[in-house]
Amino acid sequence: MSEGEMSIDRKKGEDWWATDIIEMRPGLIRLRGYAIEDLIGRISFPAMIWLMLRGELPDERQAELLGIALSAAIDHGPQAPSIAIARMAATCGVGINSAMASAINVLGDVHGGAGEQALGFFGEIAVSMDFGRSLEKAADERLDRYFKDEGGYVPGLGHRFHPVDPRAPRLIELVRRFAKDGVVNGRFADIAEAVEANVAKRKGKRIPLNIDGATAVVYGELGFPPPLTRGLFVLSRSVGILAHAWEQSQKPERNKGPLPREWLWSYRGTKTRKPVE
Template identity: 50%
Template sequence: MADRAEISPGDWWRTSIIDIEPGKINVRGYPIQDLIGRVDFVSMIWLYLTGELLTPGRRKLLEGTLAGSMDHGPHAPSIAAARMAVSCGLPLNSAVATGAGMLGDIHGGAGQQCMAFLYRLGEMVDERADDADPVISAVRDYMKTESPFIPGFGHRFHPVDPRVPRLYELMDEAKAEGAIDGRYADLARRVEDALAEIKGKRLPMNIDGVSAAVFCEFGLAPELGRGLFVLARSVGVLAHAYEQGGQGHRIKGPMPRHIPYTYEGPAERRLPDAETGTGPGSTKSGSTKSGSTKSGTDV
């Protein structure tokens, strides 16, 4: 790597995304004035990420996937955190950052993990071309050798995720139009069937699983899959944060104050000098012990 002193000022930041000079803004080579009003927002996202213009068949599918990922109610940690942040006095930008920052490996990362799984499973299935059912064989081996948990399947809230069937309709349309080849869409469906046979119960695909299938059809890196989910969910976070700001509640905690939490520490105990009233700040007057509901606090 070249010494920092040898790097020319123009090479300090290097990018193939945007070219800006006085009176000129080119995005991936396209003048911004040509893009404005001709290329919609979803297509601009694709252009920024891949450097290419989005075809109509893929645009509808990408748009639907982003729309399905925007929100899942105030009980979703990313949404709840943003609403609590606003109630504590944070401005919208900080509240959105708070919500987006909650999207980690467990809450928000399953789509990326499912993409990695589908890509790996595709390789494993190709290696088992002679098996009677290569998908079941590959899923069994994956669960034994790599991870017993398959991300993107099952939902703690929905018996059937209502977003999945519609997105599969869009994938089927895109395949019919030649916008995708359908390999990963079909593979994800077969994983659902394989899990039902292996586990003895059906684990329906969720939004993370169907989004992963879409993004794998596009050939995106798994990291971009999570990035697109964060981008979409940030819209829901923004809407909830703005709504919360108009409701006027202050310092809203994770649960109402009348709902107690569970205390698991030791029973009340006293310092020896507190028993005799000889310690610093002690008083001779007695105190009355009162029960506590261990409710939420405003501080």
């Protein structure tokens, strides 16, 4: 093989996993062009997340608001399927990584995907406003289509445990504060509140914004696309998953299932019978 052919083959190999994210060779690590040693101790973990996902460093206030949203959704107790799974996995003697992976794997459309759905919903209203609709008209039209063609729970509203999700009002309050300071413009907060008000009018009762809707507001204000909202939720909830997996791993319990062993499931199958001889 000639030197030219070897060069072509090497270029093909180097381009196999071409990336804009990281440059690495012996003695050198650069993330998005920044040497890792220049980042360590100088930027926060939320700022690092922003850099990796967006390609540029945020300003301090943007990173602060991102960190606030990430902190808000870290845990919701062992009744949450992902947390329960992490704890059950830990009792089976697997390592922390396996317990975390088992839990994270259930963060899908139903459990963990509502933030992405909410931001997509709010984003459609924002696009309608860009085409000249008023906020109220855009929200009304989107909800008309939703109840006619889709139905179910409006993404970002309501909670099966909390009459008012205690995390949501605080997040919206902080978004308003950051908007007042010019960090964000407050548009998605306006949209979320318009959706909440419109649904209350239709239903005859208030169905408050929940954590998924509130974090969707934050991520929308900061310019994250909807699919990344789910990934950010996974990052956030992973903290709670890790904490519960670790706590459970320190206990002597083994093979702990979803119910106490004296509580058995309901059997609704065929009544007792014997095989024909």
